[in-house]
Amino acid sequence: MNANGPILQIEGLEKRFGGLTATDGVTLDLRPGEIHALIGPNGAGKSTLINQLCGELAPDAGTIRLMGRDVTHLPTHARVALGLGRTFQVTSLLDDCTVGESVALAVQAHAGGNLRLWDRAKGRRVVQARAEALLAGTGLEDRAGVPSADLSHGERKQLELVMALALEPALMLLDEPMAGLGPVESQQMVTVLRGLRDQTAILLVEHDMEAVFALADRISVLVYGRIIATGSVEEIRDNAEVREAYLGGEDELC
Numbered sequence: 420m421n422a423n424g425p426i427l428q429i430e431g432l433e434k435r436f437g438g439l440t441a442t443d444g445v446t447l448d449l450r451p452g453e454i455h456a457l458i459g460p461n462g463a464g465k466s467t468l469i470n471q472l473c474g475e476l477a478p479d480a481g482t483i484r485l486m487g488r489d490v491t492h493l494p495t496h497a498r499v500a501l502g503l504g505r506t507f508q509v510t511s512l513l514d515d516c517t518v519g520e521s522v523a524l525a526v527q528a529h530a531g532g533n534l535r536l537w538d539r540a541k542g543r544r545v546v547q548a549r550a551e552a553l554l555a556g557t558g559l560e561d562r563a564g565v566p567s568a569d570l571s572h573g574e575r576k577q578l579e580l581v582m583a584l585a586l587e588p589a590l591m592l593l594d595e596p597m598a599g600l601g602p603v604e605s606q607q608m609v610t611v612l613r614g615l616r617d618q619t620a621i622l623l624v625e626h627d628m629e630a631v632f633a634l635a636d637r638i639s640v641l642v643y644g645r646i647i648a649t650g651s652v653e654e655i656r657d658n659a660e661v662r663e664a665y666l667g668g669e670d671e672l673c
């Protein structure tokens with residue numbers, strides 16, 4: 420793969436449900452280190468697109484390339500092995516585990532057989548150190564001993580993100596990371612996501628426009644399954660077609 424080539428290339432992707440075209444010729448790319456937001460009204464086809472990228476839905480036409488590799492017909496686990504990471508709209512944590520244990524489990528799962536290179540004690544220290552490094556700067560550093568069940572909604576979202584990052588993905592698909600967060604938690608999540616730029620490219624599906632404008636390098640706008648515009652925050656804010664389609668032309672996109 421070309422190191423400066425796109426992390427993700429989607430070309431002419433199509434998905435139909437009976438007579439409804441939920442993904443209608445979507446072409447989109449993600450560059451290394453980029454936060455690319457995907458916005459659009461309810462029912463525009465954002466989840467359908469994400470599910471095709473994950474391998475949970477098979478497209479009817481088009482291609483998906485991950486770091487140059489055609490993954491269109493690969494199963495989810497093969498895409499994950501190639502560097503695809505994701506979080507979910509619904510939290511899916513192990514409530515019996517503490518924050519520290521949860522992250523350590525994810526680190527251990529990723530390290531797999533490599534841990535056998537060391538004796539048990541050394542292996543545990545390596546996992547522990549990596550888990551602490553992942554938690555640093557997330558707002559969860561001081562919560563390592565707390566059971567996941569006792570976390571606030573915002574903290575659970577952060578923990579899921581950290582666990583997904585333990586797998587060192589080249590591309591993270593984030594499905595509404597701000598959903599259900601209060602203003603303080605949202606701000607914290609924005610800070611955490613901004614800090615991830617060096618680690619992974621991010622495709623961010625998000626309704627919270629303040630967060631999108633604060634984070635996105637580029638924004639793509641999906642309406643009725645079609646991308647009607649891709650551009651910088653300023654370009655999208657000033658785009659009359661976007662305002663018309665997204666807000667019924669009533670107001671500025673703000």
Ligand SMILES: Nc1ncnc2c1ncn2[C@@H]1O[C@H](COP(=O)(O)OP(=O)(O)OP(=O)(O)O)[C@@H](O)[C@H]1O
Nearest residue numbers: 436437439441459460461462463464465466467468
């Ligand atoms: N499994 C399915 N079978 C039939 N129609 C579906 C299916 N999944 C989604 N759709 C339809 O496809 C269109 C796109 O839905 P999708 O959930 O992808 O939109 P979305 O942009 O994610 O919406 P939201 O912002 O509300 O989550 C909608 O009209 C939806 O009803």
